[in-house]
Amino acid sequence: MQFRVCDKCGKKNPANRFTCIECDADISLLPIKTENEKLSSIRYFKICPVCKHEVDIKNEQEKIRQCPYCGNDAIKRLTVDSVQKQEISQELTENIEYEEDTYDGSISALRLINQRDGKVILIPNGKYMIGAYGDIETDYFWNLNYVSGRHAVIEVTNKEVSIIDNNSKNFTYINGNRIFPNNKNILIDGDVLTLADQKFEVSICR
Structure with a gap:
């Protein structure tokens, strides 16, 4: 999860x-x-040359005097090169x-991602005027002459996101197609919304 x-x-x-x-x-x-995350660690062990049991050690340098299984001391003569390694994973559950x-999959907000610089305008559920004198505070609308003062209306509900062009001077486009003023148009994930010279990718939050 x-x-x-x-x-x-x-x-x-x-x-x-x-x-x-x-x-x-x-x-x-x-x-x-x-x-569920996995925590990886390394297991070190030597194999007893007499009984062939795997004997765990803390690290590659640890020395063993005798095999805990058969009691033979032949294992202490094994060199560092004989140390076996095994990667083990432990699953942690939170x-x-x-x-x-x-x-329930309801729409919670609209994200407009500016295609020029990647910055995001987050628009929560509700009805908003977009433009220099609109309800959304952003430099994309305030500091430019191309976006009208009351360019368009965006409405975000639990079921859909829509936009109505407010008879803007430099028009509104969805995926390169100009929309007619005062007509409701539905926006979906991945649409490219153009307000005058500003292009935004539509991302619907659920």
């Missing part, structure tokens, strides 16, 4: 979530951890605090 641990509240979340189910913080960039069946 894979999961992410929220760095704000410490809640464990399914690995495919990008916002915390407890505090709604952005956890998309946090590392994914695994419930209990997961969340219940997996509480995750």
Whole structure:
């Protein structure tokens, strides 16, 4: 089982979530951890030349006076070159605090990834005006003349993500196709959303 641990509240979340189910913080960039992890170590041993039993030792340099199985002292004359190595793995299990069946696949947020610099705009559930005078605070919209003051409306619900162009001056495109003003358009994972000269990859958080 894979999961992410929220760095704000410490809640464990399914690995495919990008916002915390407890505090709604952005956890998309946090590392994914695994419930079952393997701890590897090296086992050292010598094989008794008389009884052929494997005799464990702490390291390659440890000396053995006699075989604990047959009592013969022939094993003490074995050189370091005779030491055998075996890699062993121990499985460590960590209990997961969340219940997996509480995750129903609902949409929790929208991530817009700028294709120019890779920075992310996180838009939680709700209805937002996008633009220089909109509801989302970002330099991509404020400091540029190409994006209109009230360029478009994005709505994120539990079931879908949609956008409506607000009769913008420099238009809105989905995958290179211009959308008509005042018409609802559904966004899906992997779409490329263009607002004037700004291109974003659509990533839907569930």
